[in-house]
Amino acid sequence: MSVLAEETGQTMDEATNARRRRFTREQNVFVRNAIAVNDLEDPTKANVTLPLFKGIGPSGNPTYYILTETSSFIISKFLGVNYSPKLIHGRGSEGSQEVTIKRGLIQFRGDVDFSPVRRVEPGDGPFAFPPSVAEPGSIGDDEYSSLVVLPSGLVINAQIVANSTGIHDRIVSIDIPRRRVTMELLDGFQGGDQFYYRLVTDATAPGPAAIELGTLAPRMAKLPAFGQSSLFENSTFIGFSPVTNGETGADNPERQSLSSTILDDDLDPINVFPFDPDNDQEFFNNDSPMWDAHLNMWTEEAIDPGLRRRIVSIE
Template identity: 35%
Template sequence: MIIQASRWAASALFALTAFVGAGTAPAFADERTLFITSATEHVDDTATFPLYRGRRGNADVWYIVLDSSDDKDAQRRGVNHAQKLANARGTQAVQKASVDPDGVVRFPASVDFSFQRRVIPGPAGFPPSLADPGAVGEIGYSPLIELPNGVILNAPHIANATGRAAKVIGIDVGTYTVRMELTRGFQGGRGVKYLSTDASDPAVAALENVTFAPQLKFAPRAGGDGTDSARASLAAFVNGQTGAANPQRQGLNSALLDGLSPLNVLFWNPKQGRYSPLWDVHPAQWSAQAVATRQNLRQTDFGQVENLAQDGVITGPGGAPFASADFVVNCPIVSRD
């Protein structure tokens, strides 16, 4: 049975509608590395993932699994191995889940998908004049769960009786699959596609069109990118070039004004030990001189962004040092050029 609706009422959760194009596109548009091997990537910047049914109290919730802290578990599930997620164990960034004898996972908290997302660009695009998220986690909700065996999973909730995540294109509960919208970015000088699901800040959640999950702010630690942290570094430009047809387009201002991906720059990929799906956002602002001399070109490598920051070409917002803003976005990398 297939579900595809803008908002679900509890009584219509399993209403039958069309899931257009599901499974008809090839797994790859070109020669790409697929990190989440349980996914099928399509040519339209979407991917199909295995869907799981869980319980929150007496109600069904639907979730996906994208990363695991355990290598063997990750291989078995066909998801990213993110060993750094283990560093979040015991913090408020993780909710402890139980498992019924039939394998159904029970969650202490879920998501309210019924809010109205509102985003109004500011005069320069970023910062926005208004940014309210359309999905809000209940008290205690986190996409990170600890199973009884101690494994930490990245298991975002994507649907329940209140509605569904905005990135969902369609759900097939008969085949236990869900098709979701991906976002383009860069890592190590190459293009990547990732799935954005949650953010610890409400304005960031509104901009990303994902769930506001404030518990993620407790993931250790701001500015920590090593193997002793649960986070990895991401650069998000606030004043890059704009224009949908501009090959140098990049940044949050472009995302707001052009309605396209901000093309964020991620430090690590899932084959590297310092990878985590919990991205520690480093806002990057081009200096006035760089903008005036058109040095504000599209960046694709976090190390190069750091070099430009050391040279003073890039700073944090308002001329502050380039550093973590202590915002976490949950964006597992699905594939890479």
């Protein structure tokens, strides 16, 4: 734990007290080690500043990552990150990344190339989604997965966001000497309430990776198990349902869809999630940062009479 404290430029007391940081109810922040949340009054600009950790890439190069979840209730509490017991189901699977510790730092087996230029073009059909061109701005190699298994067996969500090839497309600013990184937040809803905290860093297919400014991480498609997200299934995933062809237009209060993200200057698709993280619930906790997308679309029977609207709850 002292290594993690040093790597974020904090004293041990500061690292220990990270979970005690206070945010307002309106800010709806779950990751207690967040250093700051900004511009929450404007979801199109909302961002979060997080501790930045230093690791070692496969070739020995400095690699920087964020840590937002662990599979241990106690360690998650200590670090001020989200508790996600479902991560343990990925341990030992082909979709995980087993790492080693070298000189007190995580040495990754997989790496990310941040040099590609992201490109997304609207589709040729009646809606912008699916896109005709979807080229992610960063690509993980065959060994890269953000579901990281430490030598102790602890599973963490460690997302590489910077290395010698560049930085993640969702980064607003990065301060490597001070170990701070500010990243765009994903706008969304749960139970009628607006979400500010969700991050998108990786996706298993080029389309969602390019549309939502994520890293293409094909290895993670081997995590168990798509289509299974209930509490009692051995799956790392929780399901959610993005809208493909909802309302578009940056100033439209009903705007929501992957088509909107493509057409409206990368504004978030405004996804809906089934529940909030609950970091005080050790047992019967079904939260996960790994999301299993099941697309939905409005029918012509709803579109023609103008019935499309913003969906704010799965219920």
